[in-house]
Amino acid sequence: MSHDGHHSVVIPAPGPEFQSHTVAHHFDTPVQEFQSAKLGFWLFLATEILLFGGLFAAYFYYHQMYHETFHLGGQQLDWWLGALNTSVLLLSSWTMAMGVRSAQTSQKGKLLMYCGLTVLGAVIFLVIKFFEYKAKNEHGLIEFAHLFDGYNGATGQLSWFTDHDGVMAGVPHGHLFFAIYLTMTAIHGLHVIIGAGLIVWIMKGAAKGRFHAGYYLPVDLVGLYWHLVDLIWIFLFPLLYLVS
Amino acid sequence: MTTNVPAVDTHVAEPTSGRKNFLNCSSGFMSWAGTLDHKRIGLMYLVGVSIAFLCGGLFALLVRLHLWSPEGALFANADYNQIFTLHGAFMVFLFVIPAIPGSLGNMVLPLMLGAKDVALPRLNLLSFYLWCSGAVMATLAIILGGFDTGWTFYAPYSIYTDKAVVSIGLGIFLLGFSSIFTGLNFIVTVHKLRAPGLTWFRMPLFVWALYATSILQVLATPVLGITVLLVAFERLYNIGIFDPRLGGDPVLFEHFFWFYSHPAVYIMVLPAFGIVSELVSVHSRKPLFGYKLIAFSSLAIAIISFLVWGHHMFTSGQSTYAMFAFSFLTFFVAIPTAIKEFSWVATIWKGSIALNSPMLYTLAFLIIFAIGGLTGVILGALNVDIHLHDTYFVVAHFHYVMMGSIALAFFAGLHHWWPKMFGVMYNETLAKIACGIIFIGFNTTFLPQFIMGSRGMPRRYATYVPEYAPYHHASTIGAVILGLGIALMVYYLVASLFSGKRAMQNQWGGVTLDWHTPTPPPLENFDHSPSVTTEVYDYSVLDLETTRTPAS
Numbered sequence: 116m117s118h119d120g121h122h123s124v125v126i127p128a129p130g131p132e133f134q135s136h137t138v139a140h141h142f143d144t145p146v147q148e149f150q151s152a153k154l155g156f157w158l159f160l161a162t163e164i165l166l167f168g169g170l171f172a173a174y175f176y177y178h179q180m181y182h183e184t185f186h187l188g189g190q191q192l193d194w195w196l197g198a199l200n201t202s203v204l205l206l207s208s209w210t211m212a213m214g215v216r217s218a219q220t221s222q223k224g225k226l227l228m229y230c231g232l233t234v235l236g237a238v239i240f241l242v243i244k245f246f247e248y249k250a251k252n253e254h255g256l257i258e259f260a261h262l263f264d265g266y267n268g269a270t271g272q273l274s275w276f277t278d279h280d281g282v283m284a285g286v287p288h289g290h291l292f293f294a295i296y297l298t299m300t301a302i303h304g305l306h307v308i309i310g311a312g313l314i315v316w317i318m319k320g321a322a323k324g325r326f327h328a329g330y331y332l333p334v335d336l337v338g339l340y341w342h343l344v345d346l347i348w349i350f351l352f353p354l355l356y357l358v359s
Numbered sequence: 360m361t362t363n364v365p366a367v368d369t370h371v372a373e374p375t376s377g378r379k380n381f382l383n384c385s386s387g388f389m390s391w392a393g394t395l396d397h398k399r400i401g402l403m404y405l406v407g408v409s410i411a412f413l414c415g416g417l418f419a420l421l422v423r424l425h426l427w428s429p430e431g432a433l434f435a436n437a438d439y440n441q442i443f444t445l446h447g448a449f450m451v452f453l454f455v456i457p458a459i460p461g462s463l464g465n466m467v468l469p470l471m472l473g474a475k476d477v478a479l480p481r482l483n484l485l486s487f488y489l490w491c492s493g494a495v496m497a498t499l500a501i502i503l504g505g506f507d508t509g510w511t512f513y514a515p516y517s518i519y520t521d522k523a524v525v526s527i528g529l530g531i532f533l534l535g536f537s538s539i540f541t542g543l544n545f546i547v548t549v550h551k552l553r554a555p556g557l558t559w560f561r562m563p564l565f566v567w568a569l570y571a572t573s574i575l576q577v578l579a580t581p582v583l584g585i586t587v588l589l590v591a592f593e594r595l596y597n598i599g600i601f602d603p604r605l606g607g608d609p610v611l612f613e614h615f616f617w618f619y620s621h622p623a624v625y626i627m628v629l630p631a632f633g634i635v636s637e638l639v640s641v642h643s644r645k646p647l648f649g650y651k652l653i654a655f656s657s658l659a660i661a662i663i664s665f666l667v668w669g670h671h672m673f674t675s676g677q678s679t680y681a682m683f684a685f686s687f688l689t690f691f692v693a694i695p696t697a698i699k700e701f702s703w704v705a706t707i708w709k710g711s712i713a714l715n716s717p718m719l720y721t722l723a724f725l726i727i728f729a730i731g732g733l734t735g736v737i738l739g740a741l742n743v744d745i746h747l748h749d750t751y752f753v754v755a756h757f758h759y760v761m762m763g764s765i766a767l768a769f770f771a772g773l774h775h776w777w778p779k780m781f782g783v784m785y786n787e788t789l790a791k792i793a794c795g796i797i798f799i800g801f802n803t804t805f806l807p808q809f810i811m812g813s814r815g816m817p818r819r820y821a822t823y824v825p826e827y828a829p830y831h832h833a834s835t836i837g838a839v840i841l842g843l844g845i846a847l848m849v850y851y852l853v854a855s856l857f858s859g860k861r862a863m864q865n866q867w868g869g870v871t872l873d874w875h876t877p878t879p880p881p882l883e884n885f886d887h888s889p890s891v892t893t894e895v896y897d898y899s900v901l902d903l904e905t906t907r908t909p910a911s
Contacts, residue, residue: 187862288606
C-alpha cells in the first residue's frame with residue numbers, strides 16, 4: 116500500500132462504527148492535508164534529533180577528553196538490562212508499526228490491541244530504567260536525594276556523586292560520565308513518557324472510531340514519533356553501555 | 360510569458376465599502392486569543408514584538424544615558440550589567456528573531472502564495488503562545504533578581520552568578536521552539552500551499568527569504584535549546600560539562616552557543632533582505648535585477664552560515680588551523696550578500712522611483728547595511744579581529760546590522776504593508792520626517808562607536824577612561840534623537856488607526872498576490888482561489904485602477 120496518502124481519497128470510511136473526517140478549511144484535498152502534516156512532522160523529528168545532537172556532541176567531546184572515565188563508567192552499567200530494554204523498545208516499535216497498519220486497514224480492534232502492547236512496552240522500559248537508576252543510587256554514583264544539593268568548592272565534593280565503593284576512584288572526573296548518562300537517559304525517558312501518552316490519546320480516538328483507511332494521519336505521526344524514541348535509544352545503548 | 364493578462368483570476372473591483380474583512384469579521388477577546396487566522400496571529404505578534412522592542416529600546420536609552428559620564432551617570436556597576444543584558448536579551452530573543460517572520464511573515468506569506476492560511480494554523484497559534492510564555496519567563500527573571508550575563512550567557516559566569524539565569528534560560532528555550540514552529544510551518548506552507556501556476560521561480564523574494572530563514576530556524580535553534588537547558592542543568596545539578604571546576608570546558612559552551620547564534624544572525628537578517636527585495640522592486644516599479652541570484656544567495660547564506668561560528672571565538676582558545684578555516688569561510692558570506700546589495704541597487708537604477716516612506720526606509724537600509732556588512736568583513740579578518748574583539752567596533756558593527764538594517768527593514772515593511780493590513784494610511788509627511796530623524800539619530804549613535812572601538816574602548820564596561828567621553832557623548836545624543844524618531848513613528852502609526860485616511864486597494868502598485876486580495880483581506884484571503892499565469896514582478900499586468908480604488 117502506498118504511504119503517500121493517495122489511497123485515502125479512494126477508500127471511503129468503512130462502516131457506521133467509524134467517524135468521517137472533515138478536511139481543514141484551508142486545504143483543497145485530503146492528500147494535501149496529509150502531506151502537509153507529514154512534512155511538518157518529519158521536520159519536527161529533525162529538530163528532535165538536533166536537540167539530542169548537542170548531547171551526543173558533548174558525549175563525544177568528553178569521551179575523547181576523559182576516555183578512561185568513560186571506559187570505566189560504561190562498565191558500571193548493567194549491559195544486559197540495557198540490552199533487555201533495547202529489545203523491549205524494538206519490539207514496541209514493531210507493535211506500533213502493526214498498529215499503524217491496522218488503522219490503514221480499518222481494523223479497530225487490532226489497532227487498540229497493538230497500541231496497548233506498545234504502551235505496555237513503554238511501561239516495561241520505564242520500570243527497568245527505574246531499577247537501573249536505583250542501582251546507581253545505591254552505589255553513590257547518582258544519589259537522587261542529593262541531586263540538587265550543589266557542589267562544595269572548598270571540599271571539591273559534588274553532592275550527588277559520592278562513589279562510596281570507590282569504583283571510579285582511579286580516573287579523573289568520574290561524575291562526568293554519570294552526569295551525561297543521567298541527562299541523556301532522563302531526556303530520552305521523558306520522550307518515552309510523552310510517546311506513551313500520545314499513544315493512549317490515539318487509543319481514545321480509536322475507541323471512538325476516528326481512525327480508519329480514510330483517515331489515519333494522527334496514528335501515522337505518533338507512530339513516527341515512537342520510532343524516533345526507539346531510534347535514539349538504539350544510539351544511546353552502545354554509546355553508554357558498550358563502549359568499555 | 361503572457362502579457363496583458365491579469366496575473367490572477369481574482370478581481371478586486373467588486374464591493375469596496377462595508378464588506379467584512381479579517382479585522383471586523385468577528386469580535387470579542389476569544390475571537391483573537393483563539394484565532395487560527397494567520398493575519399490575526401500576525402497582528403498579535405506585531406503588538407507583542409513592538410512592546411518588546413520598546414522595552415529593549417528603553418533599556419538601550421538607559422545604557423546610553425548611564426555612559427554619559429566616564430564614572431557612570433545612573434547606576435551602580437552591577438546594575439548596569441543587568442540593564443545591558445536586558446537590552447540585549449529583549450532585543451535579540453523577543454524582537455529581532457521573531458519580529459519579521461512572526462508579524463509580517465505571518466501576515467503576508469500565505470497571501471503571497473495565494474493560500475487561505477499557513478499549512479498548520481494550530482501550530483501557528485502555539486508558536487505565538489510559546490513566544491508569550493517566553494516573554495513571561497523573561498519578565499519573571501527580572502522580578503526574580505534579573506540576570507547579568509550578557510545576552511550570550513557565557514559559561515562559567517552564567518553558572519556561578521546568583522541571578523535568575525534558569526528562568527531566562529527556560530524562557531529562551533520556549534522562544535526557541537516558538538521560532539522553530541514558525542519556521543517549520545513556513546517550510547510546509549511554501550512546499551504544499553502554493554497557488555496553481557506559482558512555481559518556485561515565480562515566488563516573491565520575500566517568500567524565498569522566509570524559506571531560507573525557516574531552514575535555519577529548524578536546523579539551528581534546537582542546538583540553542585539544548586544549550587540553554589544544559590546551562591540550567593549546570594545550575595540545578597552541576598552536570599559539569601561547562602564547569603571547569605568539574606572537569607568541564609566552558610569553550611564547549613561557546614561552540615554550542617555560536618553554532619546556533621551565528622546562523623541566528625541570518626535568521627534575523629534574511630527576512631529583512633526579503634522585505635528590501637520586495638520594496639525596491641515595487642517602489643521602483645521595475646522587475647528585480649538578478650531575481651534568481653537573490654533567491655539562491657539567500658540559500659547560499661543559509662548554508663555558509665553554519666560553517667563560520669568560530670569567528671566569534673578567535674580569542675577563546677581554538678586551534679590556529681580552526682581559526683584560519685573559520686576566518687577564510689567567513690569571507691565567503693560576503694559574496695552572496697554583495698550579490699544582493701548590488702542587485703538591489705541595479706533594480707533601482709533607471710526605475711520609476713517613488714520616494715514613498717517605505718522606499719525611504721529601504722534606501723536608509725541600503726546605506727546602513729553597506730557599512731554594517733563591510734565592517735563585518737573587517738571583523739572576519741583574523742589578525743584585525745584579535746585587536747577589535749570585544750570592543751565598541753563590534754558593538755557598532757552588529758548594531759549597523761541588527762538595528763540599522765534589520766529594524767529599518769522591518770519598519771520599511773511595516774510601512775509598506777500597513778495600508779494592506781488596516782486599510783488606512785498613516786501621515787506620509789510625518790513618516791518621511793521620522794525616517795530622516797531615525798537615520799540621523801542612528802548614525803550619530805553608532806558611527807562614533809566604530810571610532811572609539813578601534814581606539815580600544817571595550818564593550819560592556821560600566822565606566823571608562825575620560826578620553827572616550829566625546830564619543831560617548833555623541834553616541835548618547837544620537838540615541839536620544841533615535842528614540843525621538845521612533846516615538847514619532849509610533850505616534851503617527853497608532854494615530855492612523857483612529858484618524859488615518861482610507862488607503863487604496865493597491866496602495867503602491869504591487870503585482871504580487873498579496874496585492875490581489877481586497878484591502879484589508881477577508882478572512883479567507885481570496886474571494887476565488889487564485890492561479891498564476893505570469894512571471895513575478897511583471898508590472899505590465901498592473902491594473903492601475905486598483906491603485907485609485909479606496910480600500911473597503
